[in-house]
Amino acid sequence: MNVIAVVFSAEFMRRVRSRAFLAGTIIGAASILLIAILPSLLGGMLSSSGKRVVLVGDPALTVAAGPLLKHDFDIAATLPRLDAAPSPAFLDAHGKASAVAVLSRGRDGLHVVAYARDPSAFRQAFGRDLAPLQVALAIGIPVQRVAGHVKVTVDVRDVSGRFANANAADAAKGVAYLFVMLLYIAILLNAQSIMSSVAEEKTSRIAELLVAMVDPSQLLAAKILAAAATGFVQLGVWVGTGMIGGRAVTGMFASSDASSGAAGAAGSATFGALEVSSGEVLAFLAFFVLGFAQYGVLYAAAASLINRTEDLGSVAGPLVVPVVVGIILANFGLQFPNAPSVVVCSLLPLVSPFVMFTRIAVSTVPAWQIVLSLAINLATAILLAWIAGKIYRVGLLMYGRSPSFRQIVATLRT
Amino acid sequence: MGTLVLSNVDRSFGDVVAVRDVSFTVPPGTTFGLLGPNGAGKTTMMRMILGILLPDRGSVSWDGAPVDLAVRRRFGYLPEERGLYGKLKVREQIAYFGRLHGVMPPADTKRADDWIERLNLTQYADRPCAELSKGNQQKVQIACAALHDPELLVLDEPFSGLDPVNAETLLELLRGLCNNGTTLILSSHQMWQLEDLCKSFCVIAGGTVRASGTLEALRAAWPTRIVEVEPVADPLRSVLDATPGARRLPEADRPTLAYELPADADTAGLLRRLVTAGDVTRFERVDPSLRDIYLRAIGAAA
Numbered sequence: 001m002n003v004i005a006v007v008f009s010a011e012f013m014r015r016v017r018s019r020a021f022l023a024g025t026i027i028g029a030a031s032i033l034l035i036a037i038l039p040s041l042l043g044g045m046l047s048s049s050g051k052r053v054v055l056v057g058d059p060a061l062t063v064a065a066g067p068l069l070k071h072d073f074d075i076a077a078t079l080p081r082l083d084a085a086p087s088p089a090f091l092d093a094h095g096k097a098s099a100v101a102v103l104s105r106g107r108d109g110l111h112v113v114a115y116a117r118d119p120s121a122f123r124q125a126f127g128r129d130l131a132p133l134q135v136a137l138a139i140g141i142p143v144q145r146v147a148g149h150v151k152v153t154v155d156v157r158d159v160s161g162r163f164a165n166a167n168a169a170d171a172a173k174g175v176a177y178l179f180v181m182l183l184y185i186a187i188l189l190n191a192q193s194i195m196s197s198v199a200e201e202k203t204s205r206i207a208e209l210l211v212a213m214v215d216p217s218q219l220l221a222a223k224i225l226a227a228a229a230t231g232f233v234q235l236g237v238w239v240g241t242g243m244i245g246g247r248a249v250t251g252m253f254a255s256s257d258a259s260s261g262a263a264g265a266a267g268s269a270t271f272g273a274l275e276v277s278s279g280e281v282l283a284f285l286a287f288f289v290l291g292f293a294q295y296g297v298l299y300a301a302a303a304s305l306i307n308r309t310e311d312l313g314s315v316a317g318p319l320v321v322p323v324v325v326g327i328i329l330a331n332f333g334l335q336f337p338n339a340p341s342v343v344v345c346s347l348l349p350l351v352s353p354f355v356m357f358t359r360i361a362v363s364t365v366p367a368w369q370i371v372l373s374l375a376i377n378l379a380t381a382i383l384l385a386w387i388a389g390k391i392y393r394v395g396l397l398m399y400g401r402s403p404s405f406r407q408i409v410a411t412l413r414t
Numbered sequence: 415m416g417t418l419v420l421s422n423v424d425r426s427f428g429d430v431v432a433v434r435d436v437s438f439t440v441p442p443g444t445t446f447g448l449l450g451p452n453g454a455g456k457t458t459m460m461r462m463i464l465g466i467l468l469p470d471r472g473s474v475s476w477d478g479a480p481v482d483l484a485v486r487r488r489f490g491y492l493p494e495e496r497g498l499y500g501k502l503k504v505r506e507q508i509a510y511f512g513r514l515h516g517v518m519p520p521a522d523t524k525r526a527d528d529w530i531e532r533l534n535l536t537q538y539a540d541r542p543c544a545e546l547s548k549g550n551q552q553k554v555q556i557a558c559a560a561l562h563d564p565e566l567l568v569l570d571e572p573f574s575g576l577d578p579v580n581a582e583t584l585l586e587l588l589r590g591l592c593n594n595g596t597t598l599i600l601s602s603h604q605m606w607q608l609e610d611l612c613k614s615f616c617v618i619a620g621g622t623v624r625a626s627g628t629l630e631a632l633r634a635a636w637p638t639r640i641v642e643v644e645p646v647a648d649p650l651r652s653v654l655d656a657t658p659g660a661r662r663l664p665e666a667d668r669p670t671l672a673y674e675l676p677a678d679a680d681t682a683g684l685l686r687r688l689v690t691a692g693d694v695t696r697f698e699r700v701d702p703s704l705r706d707i708y709l710r711a712i713g714a715a716a
Contacts, residue, residue, distance in 0.1 A: 003487075006513045014502070206497035209558075212464045213487045213514055 003214050004222045011226035015193065016233065024189060025234050029241040036245040052076045053122075054086075054094045057103035061110070064133055064143045065103055072125045086115045101126065110134045162364050169362070173334050176361035179284050180330045180354050182238070183291055186231040187323055190292070191299040194227045195312050198303035198392075207304075207396040216396070217389030224296035224385075228289060283360045283370070290377035291353025294384055295323065301388035304395030326354035337363035347373050349380035415442040415595055416477030416565060418463065423472035425458055432458040434621045436472075440599060440614070445592050447612035448601040449708050455621040456601045457494055460568050463599065464491050476566070487515055490564035494571045494601075496555050500544030504535060507543055508557045515562035522561075529557035532587065548575045556584065560591060567591060569600040573607055585611060609704040617711040624711035633701045638677055640706065642670040643688060644696035653691045657684055663706065670696070 015021055052074045055062045062078045069075065076095035086100045094100075099116035110133055116122045132150050136143035156166040163169040201207040210219055302315040329345045336342055337359040346356040346369065356373045359365045418440040425433040433455045440446045448456045461467040462474055465486050476485050499507060508526035509519075517525060530539050533553040538546055543554055552575045560567060572588075573581050581604075588611060592598055602608050608615070609629070616626040625632055640663065643650055651671055654660055659676040675681070681699060688694050702710075 003514060006510075010510050010513075014499075200499075201497075204497050204500070205493060205495040206499060208461075208466060208493045208495070209491060209497050209511070210514075212466050212489070212491045213483075215483055 004218050004225075007214065007219060007222035008226045008229075011197070011223055012229050015226060015230040020193070021230065021234070025237050028185075028234065028238050032238050032242045033245040036242055052095055052097045054079065054091070054097045054100045055103065056080070056082050056100060058105070061103040061105065061133070064136070065130055068129045068132060068143070068147060069126075072129055088117070091117065098122075105137065109137055172362050175280065176330070176334060176358045179280075179361070180327060180358060182235055183284075183288055183353060183357070184323060184327055186235060186288070187292060187295045188320075189234070190227040190231040191295050191319070192312075192316065193230070194223060194296050195299050195303040195316060196309070197223060197227075198300045199306060199309045199312055202304060202396050203307070203309060211393060211396060215389070216393040217385055220297060220300050220389050220392055221385060223300060224293055227296055228292045231292065232288075280361055284357055286374060287353040287357045287377070290374065290381055291350075293381040294350055294353075294377065295319065297381070297384045297388040301391040301395070304392045322350040326351040330354040330358040333358035334362060337365075343369065347376055349377055352377060416597075417441055418566060418597065418599075419473075419475045420459070420463070421473050421475075423459070423462060423469045423474065425455075425462060425467060425469050431621050433462070433469075436618070436621075436623055438616050438623065438626050440597060443592065443595045443597055444614055445588070445598040445600070445612045447608040447615045448599060448618065449605075449608065449615060449704075449711075450601075450618040451712060454618045456618060457570055458621075459618070460491075460570055460599065460601070463566075464489060464568060488562075488565045490515070490559040490562065490567040492555055492559040492567075492569040492572055494574075496551060496575075498543040498551055498554060498558075501542050503540050503542055504546070504554055505530060505539045507554060508561055511558035512561040515564070517562045525561050526557070529561055533557055533583070549577060549580050552576055553580065553584075556587070560587075560596075563594070564596060566597045566599065569598065571602055572600055573602055573604050581607070605703070605705045605708065615704065615707075617708055619712050625707060629704065629707075632704075632707050636702045636707065636710075639675045639679060639681070640672060640700050640702055641675060641681065641684070642672050642696065642698050642700050643694060644670050645693075646671055647692055649692040650688055650694065653684070653687050657687075664709075672700075 051072060053069070054077045055065060055069075055075055056079045057065075059078075059080060066075055066078070076097040082100070082102060091097045091100065098118065099114050099122050101122075102113040102115075104111045104113075110130060112126055112130065114122050114126060132147040133143050135150070136146045139146075156169075158164075158169060163172065198207075201210065298319055299316065302319060303312060306312060306315055329342070329351055332339070333342045333346070333355045342355060342359065346352050346359050346365075348355075352373050356365070356370065360370065420439075421437050423433055423436045424431070436455075436459060448459065450456050458467065462469050463481070465474075465481050465483070474481050479485070499510075502510070505523065505526050508529060509522040512522040512525055513519070527539070530536055533556070535550060535553060535557075538550060543551055546554065552572075556569075556572065559569070569588075572584060576584060585607060588598060588600075592611075598611075600608070600612070612629075614626070614628050615632065617624045625635075627635070643654065646669065654671055654673045655662070657673070657675065657679070659679060661674045663672040663674055675684075685694070685697050688697065
């Protein structure tokens with residue numbers, strides 16, 4: 001067993017046994033489960049009461065409008081007229097409805113006045129659903145005929161042949177977004193723990209013992225690998241929880257009505273019906289490891305420069321910037337995966353793990369670009385580990401004050 | 415078994431020169447004492463021996479070859495500032511440092527248990543190190559440094575924080591290691607412990623070597639004579655004070671009148687004058703102690 005394996009196994013066991021890891025993993029899994037379940041639950045609640053409306057107006061209008069609104073609303077009651085502006089008590093008395101819609105016909109066609117508990121929630125859906133009635137009134141043909149013609153079936157095909165339809169492309173974006181967020185969370189949580197570990201060893205003077213028998217670069221590598229492995233375990237628990245939770249929720253709401261089905265489908269797109277190819281998983285693992293390694297060594301080197309654990313925040317702050325830039329660029333990558341600027345960013349160290357993975361998930365990336373990006377990231381990780389190892393050696397033995405920039409540069413030359 | 419050689423070693427930190435042109439040799443199996451005031455450069459020297467710091471100039475060699483990582487793993491180190499993982503249990507901690515030094519399972523745990531027993535730590539074996547007293551943490555640290563039977567064991571102030579009983583236990587352990595052929599380099603401000611344990615010494619001050627060699631060689635090179643006179647009485651003290659070139663030595667560790675005389679002083683004449691002045695129960699020419707040698711060397715440095 002070489003020394004990297006010894007440090008790795010000790011660090012890994014120390015991490016997974018820690019209360020912080022257990023608490024973080026459980027809280028994270030619970031949060032993911034909540035995120036998976038929440039849309040469906042909210043969808044269910046909205047379907048049962050949030051979208052219940054009372055229709056008021058000439059029966060000729062309300063009869064025609066009823067079927068059109070059923071796609072988005074439940075009709076709680078239909079009334080010929082209102083005696084006064086409806087109050088919340090009036091809504092409660094009519095099946096706890098969310099709104100009253102008063103339909104009338106004026107010179108410029110159909111006119112709707114809605115009295116709603118939440119005024120912002122109704123205008124768009126009402127306008128869209130009642131558009132066929134407006135057309136029918138204007139040109140004088142039955143509303144059923146108009147309704148049959150206002151819906152245009154759009155069949156979007158992917159020119160690259162990568163996705164079967166628009167839904168598959170949307171799901172790929174979901175996968176890309178999910179995995180980018182997982183990388184982001186893993187870096188933030190585990191890089192912080194690398195920093196704490198390095199700071200603990202420095203402030204408790206264990207570092208002096210370690211560098212007497214272990215090469216600082218090897219020590220750094222072992223610590224970062226252990227943190228990455230811990231991150232994988234945590235991610236595994238979270239992804240597993242998300243998928244199981246998503247499937248359970250999808251199954252639970254599968255037999256619900258149309259409106260709740262929309263929410264259930266949202267859950268399944270994210271977790272339940274998650275379709276990830278083995279190539280995507282491999283790409284994610286490769287970019288995860290390389291991205292994590294680059295940030296890990298930077299965080300460890302930074303932590304070796306501080307003298308008090310209270311100073312960790314001040315050195316960690318600047319290192320969050322490239323992570324955030326990576327996420328922003330990944331969002332551009334979702335929209336324009338093959339734009340020249342996005343292609344360039346997918347080759348840049350530190351940000352490319354976010355951007356390249358996004359491109360791989362939502363488009364067909366030439367193999368040479370993937371290989372080049374992996375090579376650049378690997379070379380950067382090795383270079384950063386070498387530089388960080390030197391900084392680490394100097395920083396660990398500097399007590400009382402942080403080494404100056406000049407000292408660090410001088411150390412790199414030796 | 416190797417010989418440690420430091421040749422013309424320099425090390426600076428910015429504008430501060432910590433060690434300047436230091437050379438000495440530690441033969442195999444020797445117990446070597448490093449003495450010097452605080453800030454003299456002892457710790458920097460130890461760190462260079464262990465490869466934690468690299469010399470700006472000069473070389474450190476073990477068995478005729480540079481001290482690389484493989485050699486360093488065969489060394490043991492007890493730093494002045496103790497470092498233990500607070501949450502790790504005593505047995506796990508000792509075994510972990512054993513593995514880092516190349517003692518693989520299951521030998522790591524077995525040897526850890528042996529050391530726990532030797533150091534009377536059995537009742538603490540499964541407790542986190544943070545819960546132990548400073549003295550017991552010190553013992554754990556010593557076990558971490560010596561579990562792998564190092565060829566060279568470097569101990570920076572190993573007796574600090576230990577009560578007299580535990581200090582004696584440690585002395586016995588170090589004697590045992592020395593008898594088994596381990597080369598020991600240790601620094602301490604406890605002169606009697608160093609004098610008891612070490613065969614060779616190096617006094618360092620201001621980053622430079624002020625005196626080095628075996629105690630016998632250091633005594634032989636002592637430029638003056640020391641006489642001790644009893645009882646401690648004013649008439650006798652007056653005679654000694656009036657002797658040309660005589661310098662009174664600190665009496666802290668001597669219940670006698672101790673004076674340093676020029677090498678060519680007439681000691682027979684002095685004895686006659688003392689007998690005339692009062693009752694002399696003891697008149698002895700003694701060798702300088704390690705403390706005397708140290709203080710003279712440091713004084714020279716000052």
